[in-house]
Amino acid sequence: MTKGNMLIGQSGGPTVVINQSLVGAILQAKQHKKIGAIYGALHGMKGILEENFIDLRKESLAELERIANTPASALGSARKKPTDEECARVFEILKKYNIRYYFYIGGNDSAESTHIINEQARKFGYDLRCYHIPKTIDNDLKENDHTPGFGSAAKFVACAIMGDNLDCRAMPGVKIDVIMGRHAGFLTAAAALARVYPDDGPNLIYLPERPFSTGKFCADVEAVYKKLGRCVVAVSEGISDEKGVAIAAKFSKEVDSHGNVQLSGTGALGDLLATEIKKRTSITRVRADTFGYLQRSFAGLVSEVDAKEARTVGMLAVKEALKGKEPSGSIAIRRKPGKKYAVTFERVPLANVSKETRHVPDNFISKSGNDVTQAFLDYARPLVGKLPVIGRLKGVKVVKK
Amino acid sequence: MTKGNMLIGQSGGPTVVINQSLVGAILQAKQHKKIGAIYGALHGMKGILEENFIDLRKESLAELERIANTPASALGSARKKPTDEECARVFEILKKYNIRYYFYIGGNDSAESTHIINEQARKFGYDLRCYHIPKTIDNDLKENDHTPGFGSAAKFVACAIMGDNLDCRAMPGVKIDVIMGRHAGFLTAAAALARVYPDDGPNLIYLPERPFSTGKFCADVEAVYKKLGRCVVAVSEGISDEKGVAIAAKFSKEVDSHGNVQLSGTGALGDLLATEIKKRTSITRVRADTFGYLQRSFAGLVSEVDAKEARTVGMLAVKEALKGKEPSGSIAIRRKPGKKYAVTFERVPLANVSKETRHVPDNFISKSGNDVTQAFLDYARPLVGKLPVIGRLKGVKVVKK
Numbered sequence: 001m002t003k004g005n006m007l008i009g010q011s012g013g014p015t016v017v018i019n020q021s022l023v024g025a026i027l028q029a030k031q032h033k034k035i036g037a038i039y040g041a042l043h044g045m046k047g048i049l050e051e052n053f054i055d056l057r058k059e060s061l062a063e064l065e066r067i068a069n070t071p072a073s074a075l076g077s078a079r080k081k082p083t084d085e086e087c088a089r090v091f092e093i094l095k096k097y098n099i100r101y102y103f104y105i106g107g108n109d110s111a112e113s114t115h116i117i118n119e120q121a122r123k124f125g126y127d128l129r130c131y132h133i134p135k136t137i138d139n140d141l142k143e144n145d146h147t148p149g150f151g152s153a154a155k156f157v158a159c160a161i162m163g164d165n166l167d168c169r170a171m172p173g174v175k176i177d178v179i180m181g182r183h184a185g186f187l188t189a190a191a192a193l194a195r196v197y198p199d200d201g202p203n204l205i206y207l208p209e210r211p212f213s214t215g216k217f218c219a220d221v222e223a224v225y226k227k228l229g230r231c232v233v234a235v236s237e238g239i240s241d242e243k244g245v246a247i248a249a250k251f252s253k254e255v256d257s258h259g260n261v262q263l264s265g266t267g268a269l270g271d272l273l274a275t276e277i278k279k280r281t282s283i284t285r286v287r288a289d290t291f292g293y294l295q296r297s298f299a300g301l302v303s304e305v306d307a308k309e310a311r312t313v314g315m316l317a318v319k320e321a322l323k324g325k326e327p328s329g330s331i332a333i334r335r336k337p338g339k340k341y342a343v344t345f346e347r348v349p350l351a352n353v354s355k356e357t358r359h360v361p362d363n364f365i366s367k368s369g370n371d372v373t374q375a376f377l378d379y380a381r382p383l384v385g386k387l388p389v390i391g392r393l394k395g396v397k398v399v400k401k
Numbered sequence: 402m403t404k405g406n407m408l409i410g411q412s413g414g415p416t417v418v419i420n421q422s423l424v425g426a427i428l429q430a431k432q433h434k435k436i437g438a439i440y441g442a443l444h445g446m447k448g449i450l451e452e453n454f455i456d457l458r459k460e461s462l463a464e465l466e467r468i469a470n471t472p473a474s475a476l477g478s479a480r481k482k483p484t485d486e487e488c489a490r491v492f493e494i495l496k497k498y499n500i501r502y503y504f505y506i507g508g509n510d511s512a513e514s515t516h517i518i519n520e521q522a523r524k525f526g527y528d529l530r531c532y533h534i535p536k537t538i539d540n541d542l543k544e545n546d547h548t549p550g551f552g553s554a555a556k557f558v559a560c561a562i563m564g565d566n567l568d569c570r571a572m573p574g575v576k577i578d579v580i581m582g583r584h585a586g587f588l589t590a591a592a593a594l595a596r597v598y599p600d601d602g603p604n605l606i607y608l609p610e611r612p613f614s615t616g617k618f619c620a621d622v623e624a625v626y627k628k629l630g631r632c633v634v635a636v637s638e639g640i641s642d643e644k645g646v647a648i649a650a651k652f653s654k655e656v657d658s659h660g661n662v663q664l665s666g667t668g669a670l671g672d673l674l675a676t677e678i679k680k681r682t683s684i685t686r687v688r689a690d691t692f693g694y695l696q697r698s699f700a701g702l703v704s705e706v707d708a709k710e711a712r713t714v715g716m717l718a719v720k721e722a723l724k725g726k727e728p729s730g731s732i733a734i735r736r737k738p739g740k741k742y743a744v745t746f747e748r749v750p751l752a753n754v755s756k757e758t759r760h761v762p763d764n765f766i767s768k769s770g771n772d773v774t775q776a777f778l779d780y781a782r783p784l785v786g787k788l789p790v791i792g793r794l795k796g797v798k799v800v801k802k
Contacts, residue, residue: 014571016564039799043571053799066792072567074794079572096802163417163698166473170415170444171480175694194700266675267668267691274667289693290668293576297564299595300789301702388701391467393475398440398454401497 002127003034004100006318008056009041009048010135011106011113012079014072015149016302017310018135021105022075023068024314025133026056032322035101043076044106045113048090053097068311071297073105082113091120094128101129101321105314107136107147108355111330115350118328129321132330132350133313137296140184140357143348145335148313151306151383153180153295154190157234158387160291162194165201165232166390172230173285174221174277175201178270180295182238183357185209187295189364189372190380191234196390201232208238209360210369212247217273218280220370225283237269237290247272266290303385305341309333312345320347341382403528404435405501407719409457410442410449411536412507412514413480415473416550417703418711419536422506423476424469425715426534427457433723436502444477445507446514449491454498469712472698474506483514492521495529502530502722506715508537508548509756512731516751519729530722533731533751534714538697541585541758544749546736549714552707552784554581554696555591558635559788561692563595566602566633567791573631574686575622575678576602579671581696583639584758586610588696590765590773591781592635597791602633609639610761611770613648618674619681621771626684638670638691648673667691704786706742710734713746721748742783 006029010018022040029035038056041047054075059067067074082090094102094117104114114132121128134141137153157179168175179188185207192205203224206212224231240246248269270288277286313331320329329347336342364376407430411419423441430436439457442448455476460468468475483491495503495518505515515533522529535542538554558580569576580589586608593606604625607613625632641647649670671689678687714732721730730748737743765777 010571014568037799040794042796051801054794055797055799056794058797059795063792063795066790067794068792069789070567070791070793071564073571074792076573077571159700159702160695162700163472164694166471166700167415167694167698170411170474170476170478172477266672266689268672271667271669271672287694288667289695290691291695292690293565293568293688294561294690294692294695297568299560299563299567299791301560388470389467390471390700391464391469391475392471393441393455393457393468394460394464395441395443395455396459398438398456400452 002100003036004098005037005039006035006101006103007039007041007048007053007094007097007099008103009044009105010073010075010077011044011104011110012077012135013137013296014077015135015137015296016071016152016298017148017307018105019070019074020068020307020310021133021135021148021314023064024311025103025318026064028315028318034322039097039099040075044078045080045082046078047076048093049082049086051093071299081109082116087116087120090117091124091126095126100127103131103133103317105133105135107138108141108353108357111350112354115354118350128327130328131317131321132353133317134330134332134353137187138181138184139186140359141353142356142358143332143352145333145343146383147333148306148310150186151303151385152301153187154193154380155303155384156295156298156301157187157190157291158193158384159301161191161202161232161234162388162390165194168201168230168232173287174225174231174233174283176233176235176270176273176288178235178237178288178290180291181208181236183208183359185236185360188234188236189360189376190384192372192377193380193384193387197392199228202234203228203231204233204370205372206233206235206239206370207360207365208236208240209365211242212239214276218277221277222281222283235273303383305383305385309343316345403501404437405499406438406440407436407502407504408440408442408449408454408495408498408500409504410445410506411474411476411478412445412505412511413478413536414538414697415478416536416538416697417472417553417699418549418708419506420471420475421469421708421711422534422536422549422715424465425712426504426719427465429716429719435723440498440500441476445479446481446483447479448477449494450487452494472700482510483517488517488521491518492525492527496527501528504532504534504718506534506536508539509542509754509758512751513755516755519751529728531729532718532722533754534718535731535733535754538588539582539585540587541760542754543757543759544733544753546734546744547784548734549707549711550697551587552704552786553702554588555594555781556704556785557696557699557702558588558591558692559594559785560702562592562603562633562635563789563791566595569602569631569633574688575626575632575634575684577634577636577671577674577689579636579638579689579691581692582609582637584609584760586637586761589635589637590761590777591785593773593778594781594785594788598793600629603635604629604632605634605771606773607634607636607640607771608761608766609637609641610766612643613640614642615677619678622678623682623684636674704784706784706786710744717746
């Protein structure tokens with residue numbers, strides 16, 4: 001195998017464990033003599049095209065370990081999808097810097113970029129080891145049981161909804177919480193992990209996997225409110241109508257280079273839904289919060305399992321690139337069958353994780369379409385780890401005098 | 402002192418440690434033979450007026466300890482300000498149930514209610530021990546160095562901004578974070594605790610204590626953006642213009658019985674400010690998050706100091722009611738002079754903590770009016786406790802080829 005330099009980049013929305021993957025890859029790379037310089041590309045594809053690299057061998061071990069525990073992409077990120085011309089340029093840059101080991105941490109868009117660059121290398125007979133390292137709080141990568149970043153974001157959502165449900169119990173009303181997830185509702189579904197008592201919120205859960213009807217939504221909320229005197233709703237930012245038009249898209253015109261409409265960083269969807277409830281029902285106290293960027297970047301809240309697996313996929317990508325049979329691929333997380341949670345890691349072809357989105361499977365969604373099933377809870381619980389233990393007053397009523 | 406029953410209620414916006422005060426009071430009350438039944442009023446003043454009480458002696462110690470660590474008011478809360486007629490009714494109810502020990506956990510509105518009820522008791526010569534127990538994430542109670550609930554909410558804000566700053570560094574743009582605080586900017590100011598490196602956000606901080614000008618705001622943001630290529634802004638939900646009109650009030654008509662306009666539970670203010678930035682500058686990536694109810698109810702994130710002090714004020718209110726010279730009062734937290742953080746607790750008259758709001762003092766606000774001072778950081782840091790340790794790449798640039 002060719003001796004040469006390594007380049008690593010981070011792409012897409014950050015997570016609180018994406019730097020675990022970065023540090024896992026760097027530390028593994030340091031153990032191999034075939035790898036010369038270890039370059040980091042600043043802001044993903046943008047940094048590659050601008051040849052904006054830093055020398056990762058100059059970083060101390062102590063600082064790297066602190067960085068592993070630091071949220072958001074330490075190298076900087078970008079949502080840049082390279083054009084065909086740019087892919088050709090990337091290839092020229094890799095040659096110029098004698099880069100033989102290429103790693104790109106990101107979601108399915110990033111896997112696609114990596115796939116295109118790999119194809120270029122094959123086409124021109126350039127010996128390149130080209131690996132994608134999975135990351136996304138959306139948990140929507142094909143081939144994976146789950147993705148690094150999801151467990152920690154799900155833990156944030158569960159803790160937030162747990163507190164919010166208690167808040168809504170204390171000051172009853174309708175509370176709508178808008179949760180990240182453009183096409184896949186895994187993160188919104190994770191809100192269900194917050195339940196401790198049978199009447200705990202989220203009382204309703206709306207995922208992008210089911211068509212959203214505002215009329216049905218208002219009727220659902222009213223029914224819960226009539227029964228419990230309160231209602232906590234978890235809504236995915238990506239909910240769409242019967243025609244597949246995102247409800248939030250009506251309020252935003254901003255589009256990135258992947259053609260994605262801005263959904264986060266605005267409270268518009270939550271406010272719209274709250275207004276509809278006020279308009280169509282007699283409920284007066286209606287509030288909406290949009291969890292926003294906190295879900296993916298909140299400092300100090302991490303799922304231990306998630307952090308460990310994120311480190312492992314980074315480490316294994318480098319290992320596989322150096323010792324594996326295949327010159328390219330992505331590291332997928334597979335769950336072992338059995339009651340006790342355990343995973344294996346496997347190299348899969350880049351094409352298999354590119355572009356396409358994995359959706360919440362049907363058996364995870366209740367028949368009513370506004371809740372999740374026990375199968376989902378069993379799936380998600382080990383990924384999140386321990387949640388806060390809460391109590392509730394027995395509340396023995398005093399007889400009125 | 403008269404033997405009789407005890408009534409305790411929780412009022413206003415919940416916090417993550419308000420149940421510490423409740424449990425502190427209950428456990429202390431159990432130690433005194435003068436106290437007969439321990440009643441809990443469901444949903445504060447509403448529960449009192451409806452004689453909706455529960456028997457708190459029926460709760461197990463183990464469950465009470467779990468409840469102490471559970472966010473939001475376990476008894477339920479309300480924002481009900483009793484009218485004069487209702488106060489007279491409360492007094493009749495207290496007599497009917499032979500309540501001689503009255504405790505109300507809340508902010509300055511709750512202190513006022515307690516004050517009115519106490520005045521009634523004095524007027525009619527009814528022997529009532531009447532105590533307010535401080536609570537508010539706003540940290541705006543007179544007589545107090547700080548209030549239970551603030552430290553934990555401040556910790557949430559600091560962790561959120563710490564992550565958000567890293568997120569904005571990874572994907573540069575302008576990020577506006579709207580933080581709770583109607584008239585007092587303490588919680589928004591706490592965003593500054595997130596800074597680790599000199600260029601870390603929040604790069605700008607806007608408090609309700611200084612008049613807000615949208616033009617000046619946009620110019621400030623643009624200046625930071627030009628210098629750093631990004632800008633994280635912490636904005637209090639209560640920011641008001643030169644005439645004292647809340648910027649958010651223009652978007653909400655909902656008012657509670659204290660005359661307060663709805664500020665939280667909507668993303669309108671953040672979205673408005675983001676729109677102004679986009680309109681008045683050439684910056685394209687502008688995002689806004691409204692931290693909303695998560696600040697006061699997020700499960701599992703607590704300041705240890707805050708939890709301990711919340712427990713203590715609950716416990717001391719009961720102790721003071723039974724053994725103190727005065728029949729009424731509020732327990733205030735005072736800070737001891739000296740470098741090491743230490744506090745004392747003191748009974749103060751109810752009137753002193755009623756109605757009025759304590760504002761962020763001038764020496765905590767920078768001359769520019771868009772930041773806090775070192776004095777504020779020194780004040781706030783011990784209340785929050787340890788924050789996550791983060792790292793940053795040294796980033797030694799690779800010479801371009």
